[in-house]
Amino acid sequence: MTMREQRRYFRAFVATALLTFAVPAAMMTQAACAKAPPNLTPVGVAAWNKLQVVHDLDLARDIAIAAEANGVIKTADARAVVTYHRSALRTVQAGEAGWKAAVSTGLDELSRDLSPEASQKLAPYIALLRAVLAGISS
Amino acid sequence: MNPLLQFAIAEVPELIAWFKQRHAEAHPGQEPLTDDQVKAMLAQALVSSLAVDDNWLAVHGG
Numbered sequence: 001m002t003m004r005e006q007r008r009y010f011r012a013f014v015a016t017a018l019l020t021f022a023v024p025a026a027m028m029t030q031a032a033c034a035k036a037p038p039n040l041t042p043v044g045v046a047a048w049n050k051l052q053v054v055h056d057l058d059l060a061r062d063i064a065i066a067a068e069a070n071g072v073i074k075t076a077d078a079r080a081v082v083t084y085h086r087s088a089l090r091t092v093q094a095g096e097a098g099w100k101a102a103v104s105t106g107l108d109e110l111s112r113d114l115s116p117e118a119s120q121k122l123a124p125y126i127a128l129l130r131a132v133l134a135g136i137s138s
Numbered sequence: 139m140n141p142l143l144q145f146a147i148a149e150v151p152e153l154i155a156w157f158k159q160r161h162a163e164a165h166p167g168q169e170p171l172t173d174d175q176v177k178a179m180l181a182q183a184l185v186s187s188l189a190v191d192d193n194w195l196a197v198h199g200g
Binding site: 037039040041043044047048050051054055057058061065068075078079082083085086089090092093 | 170171172173176177179180183184187188190191192194195198199
């Protein structure tokens with residue numbers, strides 16, 4: 001095995017380890033800590049909640065992109081995640097009533113569209129996104 | 139009421155004020171976010187994140 005191949009395997013190993021353990025833990029902590037500042041009005045709290053959802057969606061998207069770059073998931077799976085992410089952000093941006101349900105429904109569709117391997121690897125992120133969406137009021 | 143408990147309750151506002159003061163000293167210049175600031179942060183986050191999606195999809199055939 002050449003040095004270059006060894007390096008590639010090592011990067012794939014580190015990416016898989018991060019994907020499986022470290023990042024979901026960080027994401028869970030972030031979701032748990034991201035309470036809206038008490039001085040905000042309901043309008044500000046709604047914007048704050050959307051911002052938290054955007055951050056968590058970004059994290060899942062960034063993981064999918066990094067995993068694809070390191071050969072951990074296929075390009076088609078990363079494309080499905082990025083396409084869902086873009087659609088979810090546009091839904092949040094439109095700010096219409098029911099945006100949360102629309103983002104959740106899209107997440108269900110994404111889960112069905114992913115290959116079994118990618119679905120297994122990205123399952124913690126999808127579960128955490130569901131938890132974050134379920135935990136916010138608007 | 140237990141005098142100790144009464145004393146503790148009476149001291150709570152002062153304790154909170156002391157913690158707030160210490161926090162302000164430890165984090166100078168950090169004012170609480172306003173509604174407008176949060177809305178601006180959200181708008182900025184949406185624009186920059188959508189740009190990442192568009193760029194990635196442009197390269198990877200989305």
